[in-house]
Amino acid sequence: MMMKAAVLDQAQQPMAIKNVADPSVGVNDVLIKVRACGVCHTDLHIVEGLLGGLGIDPFPLIMGHEIVGEVAQIGVGVTHLKPGDRVGAYWSFGCGHCRYCASGKEQICTGNHGYAGITQNGGYAEYFTVDADYAIPLPDEMDFVDAAPFLCAGLTMYSGFKNAGLRPGQRAALLGIGGLGHMAIPIAKALGAEVIAITSTEAKQSVAKELGAHHTINATGAEAGKKLREMGGADVVLSTTLNTEAITGAMQGLVPQGTMVLTALTADPLPIIPIQLLFAEQRVIGSLVGSRLDFQELMKLAVQNNIRPMTETYALDHANLAHERLREGKVRYRAVLTPN
Numbered sequence: 001m002m003m004k005a006a007v008l009d010q011a012q013q014p015m016a017i018k019n020v021a022d023p024s025v026g027v028n029d030v031l032i033k034v035r036a037c038g039v040c041h042t043d044l045h046i047v048e049g050l051l052g053g054l055g056i057d058p059f060p061l062i063m064g065h066e067i068v069g070e071v072a073q074i075g076v077g078v079t080h081l082k083p084g085d086r087v088g089a090y091w092s093f094g095c096g097h098c099r100y101c102a103s104g105k106e107q108i109c110t111g112n113h114g115y116a117g118i119t120q121n122g123g124y125a126e127y128f129t130v131d132a133d134y135a136i137p138l139p140d141e142m143d144f145v146d147a148a149p150f151l152c153a154g155l156t157m158y159s160g161f162k163n164a165g166l167r168p169g170q171r172a173a174l175l176g177i178g179g180l181g182h183m184a185i186p187i188a189k190a191l192g193a194e195v196i197a198i199t200s201t202e203a204k205q206s207v208a209k210e211l212g213a214h215h216t217i218n219a220t221g222a223e224a225g226k227k228l229r230e231m232g233g234a235d236v237v238l239s240t241t242l243n244t245e246a247i248t249g250a251m252q253g254l255v256p257q258g259t260m261v262l263t264a265l266t267a268d269p270l271p272i273i274p275i276q277l278l279f280a281e282q283r284v285i286g287s288l289v290g291s292r293l294d295f296q297e298l299m300k301l302a303v304q305n306n307i308r309p310m311t312e313t314y315a316l317d318h319a320n321l322a323h324e325r326l327r328e329g330k331v332r333y334r335a336v337l338t339p340n
């Protein structure tokens with residue numbers, strides 16, 4: 001059987017929309033009929049050549065790691081799912097037995113078995129196969145297009161706040177309102193935090209308010225940190241930006257014992273002044289995606305608090321257009337492909 005897919009044959013070229021063989025279904029796998037797949041900034045980095053720089057050559061590659069759909073077929077060893085079930089595919093495959101996997105942190109597994117849509121084929125296709133242990137049932141209340149962005153964008157935000165130890169009543173400041181950041185506002189609010197959105201455009205300031213931010217700051221760099229401090233500071237500052245000047249600036253708005261959370265993929269060095277950090281007992285942490293457990297918790301939180309991403313949908317045929325608009329910063333705020 002053949003299926004339609006958006007295939008990246010090599011970095012630095014457009015994807016080719018073509019027919020390829022259906023993915024095979026192993027004993028413990030489920031075949032998912034992809035109903036929605038989000039487009040992540042990481043996908044643009046892959047097109048730009050990110051993987052070559054890391055010495056990985058997965059080409060030709062079907063990208064896409066925010067995959068949801070219906071189970072179309074199950075392997076003979078699968079007993080907990082059946083055709084027709086609505087699932088999301090968790091995409092960072094752990095070894096299953098190291099200390100990180102054993103503690104439910106497969107995203108930082110030291111023997112990682114790959115990432116769907118990054119080191120192996122993903123969801124820019126009509127069908128996708130995954131180990132059934134990584135297919136997570138979706139709540140009935142969550143439709144496919146809304147669910148997809150939770151698998152990377154939403155999960156990264158939720159887990160970032162969780163790793164920072166954000167507690168109800170604390171203040172969370174968010175740096176950057178885009179595909180990830182726009183989901184962080186309602187998530188932080190649902191976690192009981194007072195939310196401050198830091199952005200450098202008036203348009204995004206009003207979006208942040210629409211999304212439920214209690215306060216907004218329209219500034220960047222040191223100015224943003226100063227304004228945040230004047231407002232009383234934040235217990236957690238979560239950054240989704242690649243701009244290190246914006247990060248170090250916003251960090252100045254942390255309260256003592258506050259935590260700066262970094263979630264954007266950049267290799268640029270970040271200047272840190274130890275004396276400032278130690279006198280205030282502050283922390284700077286990295287946070288990667290989230291776990292399967294985090295995703296289950298997040299789905300519950302999203303249903304209870306009616307959290308949904310803002311999306312633009314594209315047919316699979318228009319995958320390149322979605323990339324183009326994302327590259328130009330025009331997507332409001334998550335592009336989602338709908339292959340079926």
Ligand SMILES: [Zn+2]
Nearest residue numbers: 040042152153
């Ligand atoms: Zn992603």
Ligand SMILES: [Zn+2]
Nearest residue numbers: 095098101109
């Ligand atoms: Zn492991």
